[in-house]
Every structure is written in C-alpha cells, then in structure tokens.
Amino acid sequence: DQNGVYRIGWVRGALTTITANSPVICGRFVYDASGTEELITATSGAVTGSFAAQVFGATTDRSGASTPRPKQSNGITAYGNIVLISTAASAKIASRTIGAGANFADLGASVGADILLTNPQNIVIALKTNAGGDAWATSDVGDYTNWTTGEAASGNLRQTPGIITTGCVLGNDVIAFKRRGVYRGTYVGGVVKWQWQLIHAELGAWGPECAITANDSVYFIGDNGAFRFDGAQFQRIDDGISKTLRAFCASHGASTYGHTNTKLVYDAPNGNVTFHAQGNL
Numbered sequence: 366d367q368n369g370v371y372r373i374g375w376v377r378g379a380l381t382t383i384t385a386n387s388p389v390i391c392g393r394f395v396y397d398a399s400g401t402e403e404l405i406t407a408t409s410g411a412v413t414g415s416f417a418a419q420v421f422g423a424t425t426d427r428s429g430a431s432t433p434r435p436k437q438s439n440g441i442t443a444y445g446n447i448v449l450i451s452t453a454a455s456a457k458i459a460s461r462t463i464g465a466g467a468n469f470a471d472l473g474a475s476v477g478a479d480i481l482l483t484n485p486q487n488i489v490i491a492l493k494t495n496a497g498g499d500a501w502a503t504s505d506v507g508d509y510t511n512w513t514t515g516e517a518a519s520g521n522l523r524q525t526p527g528i529i530t531t532g533c534v535l536g537n538d539v540i541a542f543k544r545r546g547v548y549r550g551t552y553v554g555g556v557v558k559w560q561w562q563l564i565h566a567e568l569g570a571w572g573p574e575c576a577i578t579a580n581d582s583v584y585f586i587g588d589n590g591a592f593r594f595d596g597a598q599f600q601r602i603d604d605g606i607s608k609t610l611r612a613f614c615a616s617h618g619a620s621t622y623g624h625t626n627t628k629l630v631y632d633a634p635n636g637n638v639t640f641h642a643q644g645n646l
Contacts (some may be wrong), residue, residue, distance in 0.1 A: 399464075456477040458472045570587045
C-alpha cells in the first residue's frame with residue numbers, strides 16, 4: 366500500500382534469510398531518496414529468542430547487537446534514508462541507513478513502541494510504548510534521535526479504556542485507535558507541543574493493520590463496522606454487508622487469527638481498499 370506496508374501470512378520453513386518455523390512473518394518495504402528498496406522482515410511477536418529484524422534478499426542478517434524485533438509491520442517506519450524499528454518490550458528504537466552495509470544500532474535515548482509512524486513534519490510518533498499500552502511519545506522535530514528535549518513529548522490516551530490497537534498518519538496529524546475510541550493528535554509546539562482530541566468515543570479498530578490512510582482519508586474496521594474518516598466526518602462504508610464482512614474477518618483458522626489479524630490494503634492503481642483475513646481465501 367502507499368505506506369509501504371507488506372505482510373506475509375502463513376510462511377513456514379526456511380527463506381533466504383529467515384529460518385524460523387513461525388506461522389506469521391511481518392515486514393515492510395522501505396525506500397531511500399534515490400529509490401533503493403529494502404524489505405525488512407522479522408518473526409511477528411518474537412520479542413525474545415534469536416529471530417530478529419533482517420534485510421531480506423541481501424542474505425545478510427543485519428540485526429547486529431541491537432536485535433530489534435517488531436511485533437507487527439507498523440513497528441517499522443522510514444525516516445528519510447533511515448529505517449527505524451522497535452517494540453514496546455525492547456524499550457529502544459533501533460536504526461540503520463537504508464541500502465548501507467551497517468547493522469541496526471540502538472538509539473541512545475528513545476522509547477520502545479509497537480507502532481512507529483513518521484509524519485510530513487519529520488516527527489516520529491510512537492504509540493503503545495514501553496510506558497504502557499495507552500501511551501504515546503514523539504521525537505523532536507527533525508531529529509529522530511531526540512526523545513527527551515526540544516519538542517519531544519509523551520503522554521497517555523485515557524478518555525476511553527483499553528490499549529492502543531493501531532494508528533496512521535492523516536496529513537500532519539496522527540489518528541490513533543483503540544477497540545473503542547478514535548483519537549487525533551496534532552503538533553502545536555510550544556509548551557503544549559502535542560494536542561490530542563477524542564474524536565469518537567464508540568468507534569475503533571480491531572488490531573494492528575485494521576486502519577490505513579488512502580486518498581487523504583483513513584479507512585478502518587472494528588466492532589462497530591467499517592468506516593471512512595476524511596478528517597471531518599465518519600462515513601459508514603459497509604452498509605448491507607456488515608454481517609458478511611465481519612464473519613469473513615472472523616472465520617477460518619484458530620481463534621487467535623480472528624478479527625485482530627484482519628488487514629486493510631490500499632490498491633493505489635485501482636483506487637480500492639481491500640480487506641484480508643489471515644487464513645481466509
């Protein structure tokens with residue numbers, strides 16, 4: 366999709382640089398300014414053990430001493446020519462230059478987060494951090510290494526209960542989701558730095574890849590159905606098929622591969638948003 370997200374489901378056995386018998390591999394394509402492409406991959410949810418992030422296709426393990434292990438694809442983000450990767454459990458963000466021969470290295474002072482986003486203002490936003498499932502943090506403006514001074518900020522989203530399930534960038538803003546609760550974060554600078562607003566208390570998203578930005582809108586699916594948010598209004602987009610769509614996303618495979626493993630993909634050439642359920646054909 367337009368955010369560079371790519372997830373491989375139900376992969377077993379040995380690949381070029383991955384030798385884990387894991388049912389789920391997560392990954393993300395990242396690009397530098399010259400168009401050099403890398404696919405960063407890791408076993409989904411592997412926060413311990415030997416399977417860490419690798420650069421796929423180069424037949425070289427680039428995990429290095431930091432051994433970053435993303436829990437999901439949106440734990441990986443590109444920041445210019447730099448790729449950043451993290452989990453909340455790691456309490457660190459690791460970085461490396463896209464296309465270079467160096468391994469990942471931990472940033473000196475950062476946060477761990479299951480979700481990493483980069484907005485057009487060159488700010489890195491971390492959601493569901495090591496400070497808590499409802500916690501957020503942001504880097505300084507234009508400095509992905511600085512999470513403590515300048516315009517860096519942190520806090521919690523607690524107007525609705527539960528943990529942050531996913532997030533995406535809409536313009537310069539960040540849209541964060543819980544199972545119940547949609548929040549909008551706006552960088553305002555100064556003493557406040559970031560202003561967060563609960564924009565809907567009932568709607569939400571099921572899991573890590575149940576929200577996506579496409580054509581200047583956010584599409585998401587959760588307990589109350591599938592919706593489009595254009596920055597001003599929420600529009601229901603599953604009228605007439607809501608029960609069928611919900612059953613499709615919940616069926617097949619073990620119960621752990623239900624709603625939370627639904628994936629939305631933006632098909633840019635055709636202008637379509639498609640729904641995928643792991644284990645479902």
